[in-house]
Amino acid sequence: MSTFLEIRDLHASVDGTEILKGISLKVNRGETHAIMGPNGSGKSTLAQVLAGHDAYEVTQGEVIFNDSDLLDLEPEKRACEGLFLAFQYPVEIPGVSCTYFLKMALNAQRKYRGEDELDAMDFLARVREKMAQVQIDQSLINRPVNAGFSGGEKKRNEIFQLLVLEPQLAILDETDSGLDIDALRTVSSGVQQYRNENNAAIVVTHYQRLLDHITPDFVHVLSEGKIIRSGGPELALELEKRGYDWVRQEAGQLAEA
Amino acid sequence: MSEPSAAVAERMAPETRETVKAFTDGGYKYGFVTDIETETIPPGLNEDVIRLLSAKKNEPQFLLDFRLKAYAKWLTMTEPTWPKVGYPKIDFNEIIYYAAPKQKKELASLDEVDPELLATYEKLGISLGEQKRLSNVAVDAVFDSVSVATTFKDKLLEMGVIFCSFSEAVKDYPELIEQYLGSVVPIGDNFYAALNSAVFSEGSFCYVPKGVHCPMELSTYFRINAAGTGQFERTLLIADEGAHVSYLEGCTAPQRDENQLHAAVVELFAHKDATIKYSTVQNWYPGDKDGKGGIFNFVTKRGRADGDNSKISWTQVETGSAITWKYPSCILKGDNSVGEFYSVALTNNYQQADTGTKMVHLGKNTKSTIISKGISAGVGQNTYRGLVRIAKGAENARNYSQCDSLLLGDKCGAHTFPYIEVGNTTGQVEHEASTSKIGEDQLFYCQQRGIPLEDAIGMIVNGFCKEVFRELPMEFAVEAQKLLGVSLEGSVG
Numbered sequence: 001m002s003t004f005l006e007i008r009d010l011h012a013s014v015d016g017t018e019i020l021k022g023i024s025l026k027v028n029r030g031e032t033h034a035i036m037g038p039n040g041s042g043k044s045t046l047a048q049v050l051a052g053h054d055a056y057e058v059t060q061g062e063v064i065f066n067d068s069d070l071l072d073l074e075p076e077k078r079a080c081e082g083l084f085l086a087f088q089y090p091v092e093i094p095g096v097s098c099t100y101f102l103k104m105a106l107n108a109q110r111k112y113r114g115e116d117e118l119d120a121m122d123f124l125a126r127v128r129e130k131m132a133q134v135q136i137d138q139s140l141i142n143r144p145v146n147a148g149f150s151g152g153e154k155k156r157n158e159i160f161q162l163l164v165l166e167p168q169l170a171i172l173d174e175t176d177s178g179l180d181i182d183a184l185r186t187v188s189s190g191v192q193q194y195r196n197e198n199n200a201a202i203v204v205t206h207y208q209r210l211l212d213h214i215t216p217d218f219v220h221v222l223s224e225g226k227i228i229r230s231g232g233p234e235l236a237l238e239l240e241k242r243g244y245d246w247v248r249q250e251a252g253q254l255a256e257a
Numbered sequence: 258m259s260e261p262s263a264a265v266a267e268r269m270a271p272e273t274r275e276t277v278k279a280f281t282d283g284g285y286k287y288g289f290v291t292d293i294e295t296e297t298i299p300p301g302l303n304e305d306v307i308r309l310l311s312a313k314k315n316e317p318q319f320l321l322d323f324r325l326k327a328y329a330k331w332l333t334m335t336e337p338t339w340p341k342v343g344y345p346k347i348d349f350n351e352i353i354y355y356a357a358p359k360q361k362k363e364l365a366s367l368d369e370v371d372p373e374l375l376a377t378y379e380k381l382g383i384s385l386g387e388q389k390r391l392s393n394v395a396v397d398a399v400f401d402s403v404s405v406a407t408t409f410k411d412k413l414l415e416m417g418v419i420f421c422s423f424s425e426a427v428k429d430y431p432e433l434i435e436q437y438l439g440s441v442v443p444i445g446d447n448f449y450a451a452l453n454s455a456v457f458s459e460g461s462f463c464y465v466p467k468g469v470h471c472p473m474e475l476s477t478y479f480r481i482n483a484a485g486t487g488q489f490e491r492t493l494l495i496a497d498e499g500a501h502v503s504y505l506e507g508c509t510a511p512q513r514d515e516n517q518l519h520a521a522v523v524e525l526f527a528h529k530d531a532t533i534k535y536s537t538v539q540n541w542y543p544g545d546k547d548g549k550g551g552i553f554n555f556v557t558k559r560g561r562a563d564g565d566n567s568k569i570s571w572t573q574v575e576t577g578s579a580i581t582w583k584y585p586s587c588i589l590k591g592d593n594s595v596g597e598f599y600s601v602a603l604t605n606n607y608q609q610a611d612t613g614t615k616m617v618h619l620g621k622n623t624k625s626t627i628i629s630k631g632i633s634a635g636v637g638q639n640t641y642r643g644l645v646r647i648a649k650g651a652e653n654a655r656n657y658s659q660c661d662s663l664l665l666g667d668k669c670g671a672h673t674f675p676y677i678e679v680g681n682t683t684g685q686v687e688h689e690a691s692t693s694k695i696g697e698d699q700l701f702y703c704q705q706r707g708i709p710l711e712d713a714i715g716m717i718v719n720g721f722c723k724e725v726f727r728e729l730p731m732e733f734a735v736e737a738q739k740l741l742g743v744s745l746e747g748s749v750g
Contacts, residue, residue: 051705055697079707091702095720104716105706112707144720161706 003064004029004200005169011060012049019045021225022061027169030197034211034236035204037222038244043204044088046222047173051085052078065169079105080112082168086158086175093145098157099127101145102164109165130163134190151178159190170194170201176210188213208240221247228253301350304328307455310355314424314458319435327444327454334448340611341640341672342580344553352518354456354489409473417466418502420475423491426462433464437495441524441561441588449520449582450557453489457522460490465500465531474730476505492523496531498564503534505733517542519578520555529564529591534572536729537585538737541577546635548607551579558585559615562594562623570597571614572728574737579608584642586615589623589654596625599725603741604637604669613643613674618654618684627658630722632741633669640672647684655685663721664694665714715742 005027012020019042027033037043049056050063052075063070070078093101107117118126131141134156146154155175162170172191176184191214195201203214211219211233219235220227223244228251229235239247248254298309307328311321336347413420419430427434444454461477477492496502519541525533535558544551554577560569571585587596598614616625631639639662647654662671677686695717703713719726719738726734 051701053701074710075701075704076707076709079705085705087702087705091696091698093699093702093717093720095723096716101703101706101716104712105703105708108709108712109707165706 002067004066006064007050007061008063009061010046010049010058010063012045012056012058014045014056018059019056019225020049023222023225023227025220025227027200027202029168029200031218032195032201032203032214032216034216034219035202035222036206036219036236036239038248039206041222042225043222044173047085047088047171047202047204050078050171051075051083076108077112079167080109084162084165084167084170086155086162086170086172088173088175088177090146090149090154090158092147092149094147096145098141098143098145102127102141102161105161106165127164130160133163133193134160135186136160152180152183155179155187156183156190159187159194162194163190166194166199168199170199172201172203172205174204174206176205176207184209185213208236211236223248223251224253226251297353298355300353302328302352302354302456306354310456310458313355314427316427317431319431320427320438323438323444324455327451328456330445331448331451331455334445334451336448337582340582340642341638341674342582342609342611344580344609347518347553349452355458413471413473416469416472418469418471419462419464421462423457423460423462423493426493430462430464433495434462434493437493437524437526438491439524441526441559442522442557447557449555450522453491453520453522453557457489457491460492460521461494461506462492463494463502463504465496465502467497468499469497470500471502474503474505476507478507488517488519488521490521492521493526494524494533494535495526496528496533496567498528499530500528501532503536503730505536505538505730507538507540517551518553518555521557523556523558523585525558525560525569527560527562527564527567527569527591527594530566531564532568532570533560534570535560535585536733537571537573537575538729538733538740539573539575539577539581540740542579543577543606543608544579546606548579551608552577554578554581554583556581556583558583559588560586560596561588561590562596562620563588563590564594565591565620566593567591568595568597570595570599570728572597572599572725573601573612574722574725574729574740575600575602575610575612576740578610581608581610581612583612584614586617587625588617588619589625589651590619591623592620593622593624594620595623597728598625598627598629598643599728600629601632601722601725601737601741602630602639602641603632604634604639606635606637608635609638609640611640611642613641615644616646616656618645618647618651618656621650621652621654623651623654625654625656627656627660628724629658629660630725631660631662631671632665632718632721633662633671634665636668638670638672640674642674642676644676644678645686645688646678647681647686649680651681651684653683653685654681656687658686658688660688660690661721662690662692663718664692665718 007023007025010020010023011018023046035043045056049058058071066081103123110117136156140153146157158175175187179187188210203216215233219231219233221229229247245254298306304325307324311324410421442450445451463475465471494504525535527533541552541554562569569587573585575581585598589596596616602610602612604610613629614627627643629641631641633639641660643658645656645658658675660673664671671692673690675688679686695714699717700710700713704710718741726737729737
């Protein structure tokens, strides 16, 4: 069987400080994995390293994505191969409209895959369909990318891009942070519509509340740069109730109380 | 605003720096030389040279007097040293002040123009022939010091619009020249304006009569070809009462190791209710990536919104020249007159630009807008220098200025010197400034969506310049965007 995503003993550091200290994780198509953990445990680092941010140096380990070595690829190639990161802090690009940006992205990916670029009409048809799914309106996507967007609008825009680009692997980096209940529902419903048996999602989150809407198949606890426990959706519920300390104690990261 | 310099520039990851470097090592696609016989006069400047130049062009006495007066004035002046640019001292006696493609006789039509010359303009993407009819742009092409051809002249003349080379105007409309020449930029205005007034050889002239909306874009294309030559054009645009005109100039030069001087003067005169829109896409040879060669572009451009409700609008996209020293300005004399300045200036490699505008409010309820976008890459130095002056009698004058700088890499610099003088308490002056760098995070965000790094930089830079590009006539906006891409990437074309 071919490998969709396999992370093997991944170590990564930033400015000489090791943040990821040996992460191993296997994700198959059709699965949703949640990665939870206390602040500073390395969750966002993992997301950024997978996407190829060059502030992070991979010092050890490998990542196989669709049978090839992911770490060898430039960030834009990773995107073209089907890896999408919904940013925790989406970046503003003044003067460049969301629509223009997205069309450029989509056509760059299509070109990479040897597909025809979408013309303006086809592109707009696709955009309209997806706009409805995340309740995003025309005036928002005519505005420059994320410029002056509220926190909720930024996150919705990330999910909107996810739906238009239809990647194989979506990594959602704390997409739920800063959302009110309604926005959370919209965003989760967008993610639900994305999911199918041919793609996969890695959901990085602090809280159970997103997982109420997006039920994960697996939950992993990341602490001090390592996955210290993995389980099913029930693990998230238990974490919600009991916090992280007990898992960390069991993993030997904290002294017994 | 303070002076952010290289120190402020971002800390880029090595890979990013490499990539930025790779496509900021720009190639210059207009650097060819046309092999054509040129008639020049020996280098150097004195009264005799000016008399010779004037005689060659059969100029009337008033013009010779104008030149000699300017020359006498120039001799008493010294080069300005206040711009924030550095270059070796220019020896004005090494410059050739007149170079013309050799022609047997006067040209009756385009068909008689040297095919080499026409080929050159084709190469530059400027067709002087039939195709331009489709794009509705009338072109006056200036090659070294001589106007080669003006298209659509007859069609424009039917509406009373005069559009021709400066020399033709001197011959055919001497009274207009005598009346307006030096009325906006006086001969002793500054060192280079005085020099230009003494030795200018060619340029464009335009007069739009009362109430006429010029039916097409007017355009002048300047090209320096001969070596060791200075180019000193003179452009004079007059919009009579209620007239409207939109004018565009483009400039290129061959790639040469020595520096060439370009010291032009542009004068715009707007009467009551008239509007002049003047756009420039300047792409003089910027020098190579080590800073060798390139044009010294020392230009005086000024518009006089003389009549009530008149309007002068400057839009410039400056990507070329080794050194740019240029402040297209507006004298807002008429009540309710409006001045605008939209500028994109890009400096890459060793280019230096000190550019901006002057808005002088004299009339009541006058209004000015300044939008300046500076982009620095390589070790380029980009300075905005602007003056907003509200005179004592200028009741309710308003100005809005916005100066934004964008830095690429960690060796370039952006500087802002806004001068504000308010002599009337009813005046309102707003100034906003920002300095940003193309952030690693912005680039990563684009890349994460599949957009290659160089496309991402192009997109971000164009987004940064959007407010200025949308002021350009449609067909030139596209050209300007492309030019910016070329200037940054050096991989296109």
